Amino acid sequence: MTDSGSRGGDERLATGVPGLDTVLRGGFRKGRTYMLMGLPGAGKTILANQVCYHHAARGGRILYLTLLAESHTELVGNLSSLSFFDGARLPESISYVSAFSVLEQGGLDALAELIRKEIKAQKATLLVLDGLVAAEEVAPSTQALKRFIHGLQVVTNLVGCTTLVLTTGGGKGLQAEHTMVDGLLILKQRTFGVRSLRELFVRKFRGSDYLLGRHSFEITKDGIVLYPRLETLVDLGLSPAQSASPRHAFGIAGLDRMLHGGVIPGSSTLVLGPSGAGKTLLGLCFLAEGARQGEKSHHFAFYDSPERMLAQTAGVGMALEPLIARGDLEVSFRPPMENLLDKLGAQLLVAIRERGVRRLFVDGLDALQKAAFRPTRVARFLAALVNECRIRGVTLLVSAETMTAFGPQLALPMQGTSMLAENLLYLRTAELNAELRRFICILKLRNSQYDHALRELLITEKGLEVGQPLSGAEQLMTGLARATGAAPEHRGK
């Protein structure tokens, strides 16, 4: 008696689709059958072909079988503009075969036989069956269709050929026969106002965990790029990183004294204030001070292009070019128009995990809100970012514009913001004696003592200065200060 040995294990077929292997924890399971479901235009064909060309480049052999009347010439022609397309793979590694007439004339049994024989003839390690809806239409009953899908699964598993079945679902939504397979990936395009959002979510993935939820994606010249939700990517198993330096200073003497040396490394700070209060300059001071200390610092900007930012900082005596030139200060910019929150998350993770950024300034919060199709997500996104920074020892600054420049109330830009940020710096502009004055105060500095005074913030040709406490005035926090007898202390240290 002998044992032929089991073929179990968890071998994966990498998809090569950026982000998808992360969602699937390494790719499709070899020899298993997966369904890609989505309405026309959802991106199923591009996704499947992207996997095909990636697999072919790694020595795999692909049978791409279409059940639709669309010609292969047209299909290949449409793909040829995408960077992953490689015509040299045809027909040796990738064979496009039409099963339209076989299905039409012989039904599901003839299709099953064709698939089985072609897989063996081509020695295919990946099969794509494009257009299951055509098989659904010719199936004499739901039972017959289920039997066909089950048979397909058994055969492809036996021959070790990973299978992707593409279907629109026939407009009937999710049916039992769609859930028989080893995994189901749903691609959707949703409209929010005038914007559209493409999303992928894994409804089912047998024998493996995966990243839950809806992950947004784009169709680019390189094919599909998927952005896993930031909330699913943070490694909660890691402990907060320990920093060599006890504090991260801003390089503004008066402010660093208020902070008893600076903020704690790995902490998160929200810099609040109205437009023109100096939030961006304050954040850039923080980055420049880090860069001077050899800590890689990153300005994640939405409103100021690098050129404009450099002109502004030069105007206040800050020379950032040398820091940028030596690589200690990085600047990235994306206008706050059509951003995707998860794409921003992916870019932030690259900065933190791959480029070793130690100080990160996200400038500012409302651009994240604009990028979110579902506004309630931003707090969870920020919580994930704060946690990521904490465990990686990255000190995070986020600027946020307050709704009003003057008035008795401090309206935080988002519910829960103050809970997320360990430190809150508040920049204010106040009218005093017919003059606009800027001041700064610390609303919160977790786990640390700090100076509770309201101090004047001066933006001069030589940089930012934090002066003496503003005395001789009250109700500064309202933005409508009132002198209290003696002329208020003014300007400088």
Added chain:
Amino acid sequence: MGPILIVDDEFGIVEAVRDLLSDEGYRTVIALNGRQAMERMAEEPPALVLLDYMMPVMNGPAVLEAMRADAALRDVPVVMMSASASAQWKHLTCSAFLPKPFGLEQLLSTVLRFAGPPPAR
């Protein structure tokens, strides 16, 4: 040469193995439980039995025991298929085990070993 008898209560597996072996040129018959398998073997002794372990009505070991007690079937090679490997199989008098999931190459090499090559077409 007798046919290859495929016995499994899962029709999808029976059908797939039947089709794949037929493609290779083997003659096959199928049964969905042990009792059906005994009936098929009474009609024509097979060259090889691919026998699932767990089945309703009459399971794999019971079929094996019945075959070993039958002079006409005693020497027919039996390959036991199952998803659950178990040490208690060791006492069974089958010719080989084929743990599920198995691949086509494993299947064909096992069949070739015990049934020989398919008849020339």
